[in-house]
Amino acid sequence: MKKINTGEFITQQQNKQTSRRSFVAHSAFLAALGASTAFGQDEELPARAIKHAGNLAGINFTDEEQTQILNTIQEQKEMFAARVALGKLPNSLSPATSFNPLLSGKGLNTVTPVEQEGTLPPAGPCPTDDIELAFAPVWKLSQWLRNREVTSEHLTRLAIRRLKHYNKKLKCVITFMDNHALGQARQADKELDLGKWRGPLHGVPWGAKDIIDTAGEKTTFGASPFKDRVAENDAIVVDRLNDAGAILVAKLSVGALAMGDVWFGGTCKNPFDLEEGSSGSSAGSASATAAGLIPFTLGSETYGSIVSPCMFCGTTGLRPTFGRVARTGVMALCWSLDKIGPICRSVLDTALVLEVINGSDVGDPSSRTLPFKFNPSQNAKGLRLGYDPKEVMSASEANQREIYFEKIHPSVLEAAENAGMTLVRVDKPDIDSTPLLIPLLAESAAAFEELTRSGRDDLLVNQEDNAWPNTFRQSWLIPAVEHIQASRYRREAMNKMNEWMNESFDGFLTPGYSDLLLIANNTGQPATVQRTGMLNGKPLATTIIGRLFDESTILRMSMALEAELDVSSIRPSVSSS
Numbered sequence: 001m002k003k004i005n006t007g008e009f010i011t012q013q014q015n016k017q018t019s020r021r022s023f024v025a026h027s028a029f030l031a032a033l034g035a036s037t038a039f040g041q042d043e044e045l046p047a048r049a050i051k052h053a054g055n056l057a058g059i060n061f062t063d064e065e066q067t068q069i070l071n072t073i074q075e076q077k078e079m080f081a082a083r084v085a086l087g088k089l090p091n092s093l094s095p096a097t098s099f100n101p102l103l104s105g106k107g108l109n110t111v112t113p114v115e116q117e118g119t120l121p122p123a124g125p126c127p128t129d130d131i132e133l134a135f136a137p138v139w140k141l142s143q144w145l146r147n148r149e150v151t152s153e154h155l156t157r158l159a160i161r162r163l164k165h166y167n168k169k170l171k172c173v174i175t176f177m178d179n180h181a182l183g184q185a186r187q188a189d190k191e192l193d194l195g196k197w198r199g200p201l202h203g204v205p206w207g208a209k210d211i212i213d214t215a216g217e218k219t220t221f222g223a224s225p226f227k228d229r230v231a232e233n234d235a236i237v238v239d240r241l242n243d244a245g246a247i248l249v250a251k252l253s254v255g256a257l258a259m260g261d262v263w264f265g266g267t268c269k270n271p272f273d274l275e276e277g278s279s280g281s282s283a284g285s286a287s288a289t290a291a292g293l294i295p296f297t298l299g300s301e302t303y304g305s306i307v308s309p310c311m312f313c314g315t316t317g318l319r320p321t322f323g324r325v326a327r328t329g330v331m332a333l334c335w336s337l338d339k340i341g342p343i344c345r346s347v348l349d350t351a352l353v354l355e356v357i358n359g360s361d362v363g364d365p366s367s368r369t370l371p372f373k374f375n376p377s378q379n380a381k382g383l384r385l386g387y388d389p390k391e392v393m394s395a396s397e398a399n400q401r402e403i404y405f406e407k408i409h410p411s412v413l414e415a416a417e418n419a420g421m422t423l424v425r426v427d428k429p430d431i432d433s434t435p436l437l438i439p440l441l442a443e444s445a446a447a448f449e450e451l452t453r454s455g456r457d458d459l460l461v462n463q464e465d466n467a468w469p470n471t472f473r474q475s476w477l478i479p480a481v482e483h484i485q486a487s488r489y490r491r492e493a494m495n496k497m498n499e500w501m502n503e504s505f506d507g508f509l510t511p512g513y514s515d516l517l518l519i520a521n522n523t524g525q526p527a528t529v530q531r532t533g534m535l536n537g538k539p540l541a542t543t544i545i546g547r548l549f550d551e552s553t554i555l556r557m558s559m560a561l562e563a564e565l566d567v568s569s570i571r572p573s574v575s576s577s
Helices: 006-031 047-057 063-085 130-134 138-146 152-170 178-193 236-243 283-290 307-313 347-357 410-418 434-447 449-454 468-475 480-501 515-523 551-565
Strands: 173-176 205-209 247-252 273-277 296-301 316-319 339-344 384-387 422-425 507-510 527-535 538-546
Touching: 047 063, 130 152, 138 152, 138 347, 152 173, 152 178, 152 205, 152 247, 152 283, 173 283, 178 247, 205 283, 236 247, 236 347, 247 283, 283 296, 283 307, 283 339, 296 347, 307 316, 307 527, 307 538, 316 347, 316 551, 339 347, 347 527, 347 551, 410 422, 410 507, 410 527, 410 551, 434 449, 434 468, 434 480, 434 515, 449 468, 480 515, 507 515, 507 551, 515 538, 527 551, 538 551
Parallel strands: 205 247, 205 296, 384 422, 384 507
Antiparallel strands: 173 247, 296 339, 316 339, 316 527, 507 538, 527 538
16 A cells, blocks of 8 residues: 655645635536635636536527626625625524425315324233344334333343444444433333333334434534534434433434435445445434334435335335424435434334424424324225326336336235225326426535535545535536526426325325435425335335325325235344344
8 A cells, every 4th residue: 555645645635625616616607606716806707617607507608798797797706705704604504495395375285183192002911032122113112111011221221232233234323322321211210110101202212313413422424524523402303202201322324414325434234135235314224223223213304315225124214294393403405305204113103203203493494383193093994095007017027126116016006905995096297306306406515515615525435426525516516597497396396296196095105216206305295115025035115105294194004004914024134133
């Protein structure tokens, strides 16, 4: 290995950063998106930059028009300089315009939420075998804890032990919180012994995706530039879970800055196949839950980060309606897209967690408080499940695992009918998902502007063309006008989705890797994702998309499929001993 001269290396990095800043500045002028001032106030902007800006936007500026633009561009430079001079904007500061998935004048056209809380199904006797406890769903653990058949401290020590043992293979944990967790567990047991019960999550261990702040503990975003970052306050979802008596055991791995499954400690693995990454970006949350290391976790989704790892790892995930769960204290990637949701091993568990984390907070202007109660005794009989026949696989495709991410196995439709649901054939809406990527690109580049300006994006492990460092840079080339036009198109997509979702069905069955994954993230609809089969020892999954703020209906559908298919209890061999 070549020995590097330290001084030379530092100089190289400084030159690289200077070049990077010039690139960003030039890109800003090319795109008229702005916000860099690496060109001096008296430095001329080359005419070719204006020409290239027009080419990028598909507009052919004449020579006279280029000259005229150059004569006035200095005013824009001064606008950008004034903003930059005000200092760094914190990641937690959301834009003045907040996304609202509800269309003006449309209101909520959903099934009225169930206000009466139902009783949990009987849990049966508490097992004495720790492996059985490790893979038990939350709704059973809750009853055993309340009946004092098991202690919170025992479950917490079991989770800590399993996380530390299997993390060597899975790389699913960034920070262990042993002392904190054991202190919470002992307090939970004291309260339960005195007959004080905070609800179904009281005494149940859980883990947080490491973009969720925990006071006095590291929250690293999975990214090297932030690996020593210590949060000052708990995120609002952590506060709510603390109040519910849940036990936070660990901060779980996340693909750097919420992309993929590669973080500064390596690649988080799928417990069903250690040669395969767990997908991202809620990588550690899905991996640890699937492996029976922890009863439930929280993940987040911007463009598939709950759905995708749940599909690969065979866990059950709930992506709530945009705005249902406040994001205060959670790393912002895209203020108009980010959502927080539970990752569990059963559908009912996701409902129990959502009941706790549901609601608005002043720190998140996009959040709102709407009631959510789920009655597990309600079945899915009579509910209408829509699907597109073009997405159903043929017999010749049934042995190709990748097909299951793009199509629906007929057995899922059969299970839905057996559960009493009515199948409704319907074409997917005519919406092009491609322009909807523009808000993601623009907002994420704004969220991490400082990394690009400083050149610290070089510290991120993944430096491929489609990884964040380069994606942030390329996003400076998005014209501001195109960003606004994409937002207007997004409104059109919302109108189309609203009309389509309120036609003839109560939920729409779709593969995870469908255009609807991207579309519904932009329009705000909730979705469940669950295991619906196994192939060659690996999970297969299906997604149900619902109406805005109508999580209850798709949860009923998902519970019915879970019962009919009976595949969610299959365990990965790597962590079953």
